[in-house]
Every structure is written in C-alpha cells, then in structure tokens.
Amino acid sequence: MNYCSHCGKVVKVIIPEGDNLPRHVCSDCGMIHYQNPKIVTGCIPEWQDKILLCKRGIEPRHGLWTLPAGFMENNETTAEGAARETREETLAEVEIVELYSLFNIPHISQVYLLFRARMNDLDFGPTHESLEVALFAEDEIPWEELAFPVIRETLLRYFNDRSNGEYKLQLGDITPAMKKQMGKPWPG
Amino acid sequence: MNYCSHCGKVVKVIIPEGDNLPRHVCSDCGMIHYQNPKIVTGCIPEWQDKILLCKRGIEPRHGLWTLPAGFMENNETTAEGAARETREETLAEVEIVELYSLFNIPHISQVYLLFRARMNDLDFGPTHESLEVALFAEDEIPWEELAFPVIRETLLRYFNDRSNGEYKLQLGDITPAMKKQMGKPWPG
Numbered sequence: 001m002n003y004c005s006h007c008g009k010v011v012k013v014i015i016p017e018g019d020n021l022p023r024h025v026c027s028d029c030g031m032i033h034y035q036n037p038k039i040v041t042g043c044i045p046e047w048q049d050k051i052l053l054c055k056r057g058i059e060p061r062h063g064l065w066t067l068p069a070g071f072m073e074n075n076e077t078t079a080e081g082a083a084r085e086t087r088e089e090t091l092a093e094v095e096i097v098e099l100y101s102l103f104n105i106p107h108i109s110q111v112y113l114l115f116r117a118r119m120n121d122l123d124f125g126p127t128h129e130s131l132e133v134a135l136f137a138e139d140e141i142p143w144e145e146l147a148f149p150v151i152r153e154t155l156l157r158y159f160n161d162r163s164n165g166e167y168k169l170q171l172g173d174i175t176p177a178m179k180k181q182m183g184k185p186w187p188g
Numbered sequence: 189m190n191y192c193s194h195c196g197k198v199v200k201v202i203i204p205e206g207d208n209l210p211r212h213v214c215s216d217c218g219m220i221h222y223q224n225p226k227i228v229t230g231c232i233p234e235w236q237d238k239i240l241l242c243k244r245g246i247e248p249r250h251g252l253w254t255l256p257a258g259f260m261e262n263n264e265t266t267a268e269g270a271a272r273e274t275r276e277e278t279l280a281e282v283e284i285v286e287l288y289s290l291f292n293i294p295h296i297s298q299v300y301l302l303f304r305a306r307m308n309d310l311d312f313g314p315t316h317e318s319l320e321v322a323l324f325a326e327d328e329i330p331w332e333e334l335a336f337p338v339i340r341e342t343l344l345r346y347f348n349d350r351s352n353g354e355y356k357l358q359l360g361d362i363t364p365a366m367k368k369q370m371g372k373p374w375p376g
Contacts, residue, residue, distance in 0.1 A: 001193040005212075005221070008191035008198075018316060021261065024193075033193070036226050037260050039299060072225050073209065077292035077361050078299060099290065099359060102301075104265035111227060111266060113290075128206060169357055171287060173265050 006031045037109040041081040042069020043117040044158060045094050050137050051158075052119065054089050054130035061147035063131065067114060067154070068092075082115045090133045092124040100158065101170040103150045112150045112174075116167065138162075143186045149178040156187070194219045225297040229269040230257020231305040232346060233282050238325050239346075240307065242277050242318035249335035251319065255302060255342070256280075270303045278321045280312040288346065289358040291338045300338045300362075304355065326350075331374045337366040344375070 001024045004011050009028035016023055016032055024033040044067055045052035053065045068089040072081040079096045086094050094117035103112040124133050136142070138159050146152045153174065161167045189212045192199050197216035204211055204220055212221040232255055233240035241253045256277040260269040267284045274282050282305035291300040312321050324330070326347050334340045341362065349355045 003191055003193050003196035005189040005191050005193045005199075008196050010196075011193075034259065035262055037262055038224050039227065071222065072299075074223055074225055074297040075294050076225075077294050078290070079292075080294075099357070102266070102287065102290075104267075106263050106265050106268075109262040111260075169287070 001033060001035075004029060004031055005033065035109075037111055039072040039078065039081075040069050040110055040112045041072045041078045041085060041115075042067050042113075043082045043086045043094055043096070043115050044100060044154070045086055045090065045092055045117050045119050046097075047119045047122070047135055050135035052086075052090055052092060052124060052133065052135055053142075054126075055132040055134075056147055057126070057129050057131040063145075064147035065142050065145050066147040066151050068130075069112070069114065078113050079115060082113070082117065086117065089127055089129050090124045091127060092133075093120045094118060095120065098167070099169060100167060101154050101172075103153065103170075103172050103174050105150060105174040107176050112154075114154055141186065144183050146182065149182060150174050152181060153178065189221060189223075192217060192219055193221065223297075225299055227260040227266065227269075227299050227301060228257050229260045229266045229273060229301045229303075230255050231270045231274045231282055231284070231303050232288060232342070233274055233278065233280055233305050233307050234285075235307045235310070235323055238323040240274075240278055240280060240312060240321065240323055241330075242314075243320040243322075244335055245314070245317050245319040252335035253330050253333050254335040254339050256318075257300070257302065266301050267303060270301070270305070274305065277315055277317050278312045279315060280321075281308045282306060283308065286355070287357060288355060289342050289360075291341065291358075291360050291362050293338060293362040295364050300342075302342055329374065332371050334370065337370060338362050340369060341366065 004026035007029040011024040012027050013022045014025050068086040070085040097116040100116045101114045157170045192214035195217040199212040200215050201210045202213050256274040258273040285304040288304045289302045345358045
C-alpha cells in the first residue's frame with residue numbers, strides 16, 4: 001500500500017495515537033487503513049463413503065488436489081460462502097451439515113473454515129478454476145499431491161474421526177514447518 | 189475507495205474478467221482491490237459463576253456493556269486475538285478454554301468468534317477503551333444496556349447452556365431485525 005484509497009495522497013506507516021501497531025496512515029487526510037486476516041471458507045463434500053476433491057486449475061498449487069474453498073465475500077455467511085465456493089470449483093450443489101474445522105494460518109493471516117456438506121446428487125465436473133473434479137474413498141486420497149498443509153491436516157483428522165465414529169470440531173494452527181509434510185503419503 | 193492504493197490512480201467499479209462480482213479495479217495499473225469480511229474475536233471471561241463485561245468507552249455504543257472483543261490482527265491466531273482484546277479492554281489475563289460461538293453478521297460483513305476463557309486472577313479494570321469493567325452473575329447481567337445483538341444472543345445461549353450443564357458450540361446468523369431486541373430484558 002503506497003497511496004490513500006480515499007484521497008489518493010501518499011500513506012506513511014506509523015503507529016497512530018492510542019494504537020500499538022504500525023498502520024498505513026494517509027499523510028494528507030489522516031485516514032487509517034487497517035489490514036486484517038481473511039477468511040477462507042469451504043466444504044468437505046460427502047457422497048456415501050467418498051469425498052469430492054478438485055485439482056487446482058489456477059495458481060498457487062496449479063495441478064494439485066484440494067477441497068473446494070476460497071475467500072469469503074462481503075454480505076454472505078460462512079456457510080453460504082462455503083456452498084458458493086463448492087459450486088464455483090466443482091459445480092456440485094451441497095447442503096451444509098456442520099462446521100468441521102477452524103484452522104488459523106497466522107503467517108499468511110488467513111483463517112480456514114471447513115464445513116461437512118452433503119452432495120445432493122452426482123452432478124459435478126471441472127470449471128475454469130478446476131482441471132478435474134472427482135470422488136475419492138479414504139484409500140484413494142492423493143496424499144502426495146495435496147495442495148496445502150491445511151487440507152492435509154483437515155483430511156487426516158477427518159478420516160481419523162470417521163474411523164472413531166464421531167466428528168468433532170477441529171481447531172488448530174498451521175505453521176510454516178508443516179509444509180515439510182507436503183508430498184508425503186498418509187502417515188497412518 | 190476512490191484511488192488505487194498501489195499506484196494512486198482512479199479506481200472503477202467493474203466486474204473483472206472471469207469474476208462474477210463488481211470489484212474496485214485500478215484504471216491504470218489494473219490491480220483488483222478485493223474487500224472481504226472481517227473477524228471480530230473475543231472472550232467470555234469466567235470467574236467462578238460470574239463473567240466479565242466492559243462498558244464501552246468508545247463509539248459505537250459508547251456507555252453500553254459488552255464482552256471484550258475486537259478486530260483480529262494480521263499474524264495472530266483467533267485465540268491470541270481474543271486474549272489480546274480481553275487484555276486491551278479489561279486488563280484481565282485469561283486462558284482460552286474453547287471456542288464457544290461463531291456468528292455471521294452478513295449485513296456488516298463481520299464474523300464474530302467468542303471463546304470461553306478462564307480468568308487467572310481478579311486483576312482487571314478500566315482502560316482507555318472501557319469506562320468500567322465488572323463481574324456479573326447471571327441475574328446481574330445488564331440485559332437492557334447491552335451494546336450489540338451478537339452479544340445478547342451469545343449470552344442468552346451461554347446461560348441457557350450453562351443451566352443445561354453443557355456448553356455446545358453455537359453457530360448462527362445475526363440479522364438487522366435482531367436490533368429490535370436491544371434494550372429489552374432477559375426473555376427467560
């Protein structure tokens with residue numbers, strides 16, 4: 001951020017009076033431009049004993065597999081955003097079942113919310129964001145080709161919960177060190 | 189938003205190619221400036237059978253009571269943000285117990301996350317954001333002087349859960365119509 005989005009003049013990075021963190025502040029009109037974490041919302045779409053994954057057709061992680069998820073938009077709920085992202089990335093229509101996981105990713109200022117969701121039917125397919133969309137049983141998950149640590153962590157916990165017969169809300173933090181697990185097979 | 193924060197030129201509101209929502213797009217450098225919901229994170233600080241509330245010393249809702257909560261900052265977790273806001277608004281140090289509620293407020297593009305939290309001791313007091321900070325038993329809650337519908341809704345569910353002997357994760361949406369309940373006593 002170099003310029004004030006309100007008046008177009010140059011911004012400086014200073015700690016405003018009464019604050020304790022540096023902010024982008026307009027040198028002319030004084031407007032403070034706060035920057036805050038973004039919510040990524042998405043689904044674990046379920047069909048019988050399988051879940052729906054999509055192969056990313058856009059960067060980052062083009063060509064790797066992920067759950068349908070994306071940035072929450074203004075004026076929607078987290079569940080509406082999760083269903084919308086699922087539609088945009090897989091063409092599937094889902095019914096939200098429940099919130100399954102909340103993961104903080106503080107080093108990139110994101111909070112991931114993933115919902116268990118019921119697929120209404122088998123209408124799904126690739127979109128301009130996804131090269132391929134497919135259902136996977138637990139033993140078919142492409143563990144070595146997953147796009148993001150938060151997806152790996154969510155799926156590990158999901159199948160563990162499923163084998164225990166109970167889904168519990170999962171909370172956790174994703175650290176940069178967890179990138180080292182990417183490309184590795186299921187550890188179980 | 190009138191000007192591009194990257195290059196300082198005028199922005200237009202258009203639907204970018206491959207998108208389906210209007211965005212602020214720079215007429216010169218082409219940068220797309222997305223706007224997304226913000227997370228408000230905070231605590232229900234518990235001490236024996238009482239909870240800690242603060243009387244707002246800043247707008248909006250100056251002089252009304254609320255739970256300590258505020259905008260999540262970049263590079264922190266939701267729980268860290270909740271403890272930080274509690275410290276900033278009440279001086280209290282807390283240990284996070286668990287996530288208690290997630291409320292969407294789509295008409296103002298906010299998502300509220302409130303955590304049950306254990307107070308370490310009775311060190312608390314007013315700050316530059318709070319006129320007064322005090323512990324309240326259930327029958328002392330100032331229902332008619334609460335600041336926000338999301339706080340009223342959270343506290344109603346919290347005391348209901350407590351009387352049932354079990355705290356359950358609460359998810360819900362806050363609508364503009366719920367403002368009509370403000371200023372009213374506990375409905376139970």
